[in-house]
Amino acid sequence: xxxxxxxxxxxxxxxxxxxxxxxxxxxxxxxxxxxxxxxxxxxxxxxxxxxxxxxxxxxxxxxxxxxxxxxxxxxxxxxxxxxxxxxxxxxxxxxxxxxxxxxxxxxxxxxxxxxxxxxxxxxxxxxxxxxxxxxxxxxxxxxxxxxxxxxxxxxxxxxxxxxxxxxxxxxxxxxxxxxxxxxxxxxxxxxxxxxxxxxxxxxxxxxxxxxxxxxxxxxxxxxxxxxxxxxxxxxxxxxxxxxxxxxxxxxxxxxxxxxxxxxxxxxxxxxxxxxxxxxxxxxxxxxxxxxxxxxxxxxxxxxxxxxxxxxxxxxxxxxxxxxxxxxxxxxxxxxxxxxxxxxxxxxxxxxxxxxxx
Amino acid sequence: xxxxxxxxxxxxxxxxxxxxxxxxxxxxxxxxxxxxxxxxxxxxxxxxxxxxxxxxxxxxxxxxxxxxx
Numbered sequence: 349x350x351x352x353x354x355x356x357x358x359x360x361x362x363x364x365x366x367x368x369x370x371x372x373x374x375x376x377x378x379x380x381x382x383x384x385x386x387x388x389x390x391x392x393x394x395x396x397x398x399x400x401x402x403x404x405x406x407x408x409x410x411x412x413x414x415x416x417x418x419x420x421x422x423x424x425x426x427x428x429x430x431x432x433x434x435x436x437x438x439x440x441x442x443x444x445x446x447x448x449x450x451x452x453x454x455x456x457x458x459x460x461x462x463x464x465x466x467x468x469x470x471x472x473x474x475x476x477x478x479x480x481x482x483x484x485x486x487x488x489x490x491x492x493x494x495x496x497x498x499x500x501x502x503x504x505x506x507x508x509x510x511x512x513x514x515x516x517x518x519x520x521x522x523x524x525x526x527x528x529x530x531x532x533x534x535x536x537x538x539x540x541x542x543x544x545x546x547x548x549x550x551x552x553x554x555x556x557x558x559x560x561x562x563x564x565x566x567x568x569x570x571x572x573x574x575x576x577x578x579x580x581x582x583x584x585x586x587x588x589x590x591x592x593x594x595x596x597x598x599x600x601x602x603x604x605x606x607x608x609x610x611x612x613x614x615x616x617x618x619x620x621x622x623x624x625x626x627x628x629x630x631x632x633x634x635x636x637x638x639x640x641x642x643x644x645x646x647x648x649x650x651x652x653x654x655x656x657x658x659x660x661x662x663x664x665x666x667x668x669x670x671x672x673x674x675x676x677x678x679x680x681x682x683x684x685x686x687x688x689x690x691x692x693x694x695x696x697x698x699x700x701x702x703x704x705x
Numbered sequence: 706x707x708x709x710x711x712x713x714x715x716x717x718x719x720x721x722x723x724x725x726x727x728x729x730x731x732x733x734x735x736x737x738x739x740x741x742x743x744x745x746x747x748x749x750x751x752x753x754x755x756x757x758x759x760x761x762x763x764x765x766x767x768x769x770x771x772x773x774x
Contacts, residue, residue: 562766648711685711692715693762699719701767703726 349405349435354593355395355628356410356606357388357426359419361598364446367481369509377414380598385422387622388596392426395627396433402629404592406435412595412606417442417449424456431461438465441505443481444488450495459499466501467492471526473519473536476512492530501533508538510550516557520564523576537578539653546679555686562694569698579687580694583650590656590670591636594619594628602631604666607655613662633667640671649684650691713749714759717742 360379363370380388392409399407409430411423423440430436438461444450457465469488471477477485492502504526508516523536565575575581595606600622603609608617619631659673660666720742727735746756 559762559765562762563768566766566768646709648709650711688711689759690762690766692711693759694766696715696718696722696759696763697767700722700763703722 349408349437351403351405352408352435352437352592353395353399353404353406353629353632354408354410355392356412356593356595357392357422358412358414358595358597358606359416359422361414362418363413363415363443364418365415365443365481365483369480369507378598379419380422384598384600384622385425387600389422389425389429391622391625391628393429395629396429398627398629400432400434404629406437407433408437408439410439410441412441415443415446415449416440417446417453420449420452420456423453427457427461436464440465440467442467442469444469444471444491445483447487447491450491454494454498462495462499465495466503467495468503468505470506471504472506472508472538473526474522475515476506476509476519479512480507480509489526489529492533496530496533503533503535504537506536506538508540510540510546510554513550513553513557517560517564520561520577524564524568527572527576534576535578536576540680540683546677546683548679551679551682551686554683555690558687558690562690562697565694566697566701570701575694579651580691583691584652590633590666592629592632592634594632596622596628602628604633605657608657611658616660616662616664617657617666635667637668637670637672641674643674643681644671647681647685648688649681650688652681652684654680654684710749710751710755711759713745714751714756717746717751717756718760718763720745 358380362377362379396407407430409426411426416423417440427438430438442450444467469492470481471485471488472480474485495502504523506519506523508519512519520536523534527534561577562580565577565580568576569580578584590604593605595603595608597603597609601609602619602621602625604617604619611617619633625631654677656670656673657666660669661673664673720738724735724738724742727738745751746753
């Protein structure tokens with residue numbers, strides 16, 4: 349969908365797991381009250397009507413958490429409303445371990461809607477997953493298969509902690525094994541969003557680990573026609589889409605994206621509250637700033653997910669400054685820049701290999 | 706105009722590579738590509754060691770497997 353309204357609902361902030369590095373661990377773990385759930389569903393219904401009569405091509409509804417399947421009843425009600433939209437897609441972020449909720453979803457959603465549903469399963473690769481998350485990925489893998497069989501799309505998201513960077517080749521290999529089991533749906537897409545402090549030593553360790561991965565990727569790409577780790581793909585620089593998108597929390601607060609509620613100063617990214625609006629589109633930001641800080645334009649990173657929301661100062665207007673923010677984390681930027689060098693060398697090695705053939 | 710140095714170095718290396726591959730097939734085009742690569746490098750102040758570093762990394766990534774291609 350070219351021009352969609354993106355609404356992200358949070359059925360609950362509670363979670364059935366206790367991952368050691370979770371950035372939500374210090375936050376409220378509350379569910380949604382019945383009154384607030386009714387309000388959000390009523391706004392969703394108004395929003396679908398407005399989208400059907402307006403210029404949007406359709407809606408993308410995302411379920412964020414906590415673990416959203418803990419409140420699958422809310423999800424199913426929201427989907428029922430969404431099904432009357434002229435076009436729609438559904439995304440779900442899940443750890444893939446709450447059987448009861450996932451079974452209810454598989455039973456309660458029809459095939460046509462399942463085909464429009466995409467799930468992102470959290471899987472770090474081993475030994476990272478077991479060490480940091482503390483649970484086996486077996487249930488998650490079982491349900492990936494079930495959702496794929498039901499017609500949904502599935503992909504994976506990993507978190508990579510810098511203190512486990514030495515294990516990166518093993519993590520990569522465990523993803524390769526998963527690829528052999530599940531096929532083309534598997535890509536290793538790690539984020540570094542829990543990295544707080546980085547030393548120059550970490551950067552050097554990072555370079556060394558990424559070079560090892562680049563060699564593994566070179567062989568993998570020759571066999572399978574694409575890299576396993578998404579970072580070695582076409583490249584990506586950016587973060588939240590900012591425009592025409594809202595993240596709705598169980599307390600009714602509405603933010604630019606799901607990272608914002610966890611920031612120490614989230615006032616600037618607070619768009620409003622469900623008690624004040626008729627449709628979710630009432631509070632979306634409509635214009636994407638077309639400027640970018642010179643630091644970012646000149647940066648050699650080919651892949652970057654540094655969150656713009658986290659870079660905003662309290663006095664900065666997101667609608668004006670979203671891309672114009674300057675990084676205050678030079679070493680974190682360096683990680684991405686150094687990866688950019690290795691990525692381009694990887695592309696060069698692949699081109700040479702192709703030319704030699 | 707702002708320039709992404711990593712991409713520029715990569716482009717220079719690609720031009721050099723293409724120049725090398727075309728040497729025996731089309732020497733004129735090969736020379737033109739090499740000159741373009743050199744002009745790009747000198748006009749943007751790219752030092753030889755930056756280009757060499759990326760070239761070395763690419764060879765390191767391809768490892769032993771490159772010889773068997």
